Amino acid sequence: DAEITQSPRHKITETGRQVTLACHQTWNHNNMFWYRQDLGHGLRLIHYSYGVQDTNKGEVSDGYSVSRSNTEDLPLTLESAASSQTSVYFCASSEGSAHGAFFGQGTRLTVV
């Protein structure tokens, strides 16, 4: 079965360190997204990609970057982790607007 997987599931890092969260999907979807989930805010879009070499900023992109070198993967990098980036991060992929999106299991990131 096709799926979307994130790694790691949990991570603790120190302020100022660079962190990369992995996302891998086997749906063969062109469209991939990163969201962060915070209490009271729901899920907010960080970055998204509509295909290889395409990346776009979302609502809360400051301090984050993504790259898309193939269809399957969209890694999210925190350039210099800050305590405000402590959150649960979700990767998602979609065939198109009518279909909604499939989500990974989420990564809980704690910045200390």
Add this chain to the structure above:
Amino acid sequence: AQTVTQSQPEMSVQEAETVTLSCTYDTSESDYYLFWYKQPPSRQMILVIRQEAYKQQNATENRFSVNFQKAAKSFSLKISDSQLGDAAMYFCALGAGGTSYGKLTFGQGTILTVHP
């Protein structure tokens, strides 16, 4: 800009009863889709039901149905015959059509508790 508002941070229901979760939205798009996602304690995001804005008929999936009021920009979720497994966080989400390709705007979420 699109916005989605869930005004009920928490709701509770007795097992076997019916509960309705509220959602309002705002968009300037004429082509859009609405979704309800369920997030149980496992953290997995599960698509519960979807509604195309161009369809007047309300979507139904087993015990889950929506009341879509396009003019009022309201999209509520009704859960009938509530079960203990329905306890979760529920998110309302809006996706524009056209070139948005699955990008979603989410509400703040409603925590649903089911009492035995």
